[in-house]
Amino acid sequence: MYIVTLIFNDNKKKFTLLKNIKSKIKSIFGAKPKKNTLPAKTIKKEQKPAAETAEKKPVPKKKNYNRKPRRKETPEEYRARHENRKQSQQEKTSTEKTSSPKAVVSEPWDSSVFKVPVKDGKTRFHDLDFPVEILRAIYDLKFEYCTEVQAETLPKALVGDDVTAQAQTGTGKTAAFLITIFNHILKNPIKDKRKHGTPRALILAPTRELVLQIEKDARELGKYVPCNILSLLGGIDYGKQQNILKREAIDILICTPGRLIDFMNKRIVDLRKIEILVIDEADRMLDMGFIPDVKKIVYATPQKAKRQTMFFTATLSGDVKRLAESWTRQAFEVVIKPDEVAVDTVEQITYITTVDEKFTLLYNIISKNNLERVLIFVNRRDEAKKLIDKLEMHGISCALLTGDVEQKKRISRLERFRNGKVRILVATDVASRGIHVEAISHVINYNLPQDSEEYVHRIGRTGRAGASGISISFADEEESHNLITLEEFLGKKVECIFPEENLLEPIPEGVKQKRKPRPKSYPKKKYYPKKNTRPRGKK
Template sequence: MSNAPSSAADSTASTPSASEWSPDQFKVEPCEGKVRFHDLDLPDVVMRAVADLGFEYCSPIQAKSLVHTLDGRDLVGKAQTGTGKTAAFLISIITDLIDYPYLGRRRPGKPRALVVAPTRELVMQIANDAAELVKHSGLKVQTVVGGIDYDKQQRQLREQVVDILVATPGRLLDFNRKNDVDLSEVEILVLDEADRMLSMGFIPDVRAIIRSTPHKRDRQTLLFSATFSDEILHLANMWTLDAIQVEIEPERLTADTVEQIVYMVSEKDKFNLLYNVVRQQELERVMVFANRRDQTRRLTERLTKSGISAALLSGEVGQKQRIKTLEAFRSGAIKVLVATDVAGRGIHVEGVSHVINYNLPEDPEDYVHRIGRTGRAGAEGISFSFACETDAFMLPDIEALIGNRLQCLHPDEELLKRPA
């Protein structure tokens, strides 16, 4: 989309020659009712990354959106996390930046594409996915998030050229006001989980950020939300131009094959309960969800010290380590995978017998995503949720969403014994 003139010598790193790899090396047979990535006329360097990731057929949101976004259209998409929407907008961004290379002198801190997301964990996950998809293209990805590494992020913005910037609203606005980020030539703007940004009070920051980008007629804008409330549709109408609207129906809320049990337990007894449930029931493949990254880290360490093979999956885990961890979990080398909501969404591992919610999630929809990791493809699964004095009040909202009363039990004393 860029029409800036000048010499390619000042651009980002060079793209590998097409002779190094061909889509013919990645065979995917046509399948009725499915769209192959081969069918989308993607650049070879993008197809090579798609092949590396093992993507063969588009998910529904990818199939419905890419045909429009690759053509430069604005899009408003209703889709939950875990549907493949991240890859959908990243593939569209990367393809556009490759097909329309910036030929002028690049200045640090001046991105061509901007992705705004509400949480640090989601930003890190998007950036990890982007790193995998750009690895053959020479495009550069940077993150800007609150709470950590202020000086390091500022230094990178001042010193390094960036093609795709992934950011949380508050920190991005801070750097923008200090002129460390220049958004005046953003060609593609993505607003991810707009409903969550609305509920978290970020819309004033997002408005200020958007005012710093080119007018909507001079950029492509993609907005994704799990819900289409009147306010979200109003914002979408303000920020997009003649947008295509795509809706993906959410997966069935909770599978009949998942038995859902809530243990009423004090916070101080939760780890003992977790340990004893895993040990006494000899669980082989279980996912444990907690609300915060520091909590997932501590749980992984305590489980490991207690003799249970466990590994961590959170936004701070790099893509290579993430892949290794998932392979070990699939093979059975790791019995317990401890994850945050953002890191855990989109994980499809066959044979997960149990999901344990160490905390009840603050967003009822996250409960649905969590327990959906088990009871897949007709197999039976069990979810245990630990509800204590600080999070039991979330149960009514979860029950209202899933349309069922949850079975609440007090654990036997045997399940609360301290690990030996």
């Protein structure tokens, strides 16, 4: 190592010596030696005279010593300034609230325009003491006479009494409790500032579709009523619902039990100021196992003596009746039998058929009668998907509505069916109480319901609010035994007929529809396991 360092130092000396000799030779023969020059920027700065640099220097601003010194605030001035700031903030929040669309502002309306002739046995909306805002919305919706449920419940509910009503879908019960809520809000306004997330009225419903339908009806009936309406349901818009609850004071809350309890656990919703509680489809909630959640919600509201409760159910069994008695106080009871609704508004037809002839019969009913808006009910999801495939193969536009469909898709499919873009909607019983579409001409029970109560809810999708409708049921060799329990439930015999010959004519063969091509994607790399090259018996 020592020898290596000596050699290195010796070579270094030789190199410096040669470099010095080279520079001397260049100086002798006239070559200019290299000078260590400074960067261009520094040279330019050195060459400039001092006068030029002095001109470009920033001139400091002269301080204004003549300014008057700030005077200290007195305690009275300090308090007055903060009070003015609070008032301005309150005015700002109030303007923000009033700027949000609550009620349609339009020209004054005269109730004398709403003329309805008097009929025996019919109650006009004029006969009830409604505010002008509600009566005008009823006039816009072209309602003239109250339904049986509305005529019996509204006189008691408008006074503030509790109501328990056994009424099926399509009887107008939604309008009955919504009119009661709007009447209460108009006659009992609150001018003081309210805490956010504290509704005045709460409406509970078992299904998402029913919640959306109630919200739609509420916005139509409450078009001229200054109030905030919000629906809470699972599957969509969690963050949006949360932000509205935190930011605004809600008057009417329409929700399913699960999503409401979620917000209650987070202390975003406070039910201690509830004035009117509505429980819709209570028997359905009992069947779906929501009663423990509903009990928790009811106990979070004020005591039944300090609130008005409206309890609606399609069937009044022992369990449902006990719940109604425990949650209401001296409630006025209304009972409308299911057979009265079915006989008055819906024409019922039951065809005797076979499993093999079912689809032929269905296709001929739709095509020969040129039906445009039909709701078909089946019992199982797999049957619904098979039926959808068959209808599409035969060129009939249709949509599927089952429990496993995402909420956004369910809403869009319902809207397409409502707007007439789809002729047929195939659904299971999960949607039988949540569908409210105007002008459904036919409801077809492709499968007889296993639960007799579902039959009433299915056919209630047509013949709504006094309109006429047709219900067609297929009784084949596998499901005809369900007719016995159905007759016991309705309290009358179900007449069955054989289909006409033209409804059993052979139908053209279906053509499989081409599915949309999937987007191109890179092929997945195949996995090839490494071969074991090691000979057997050797480690």
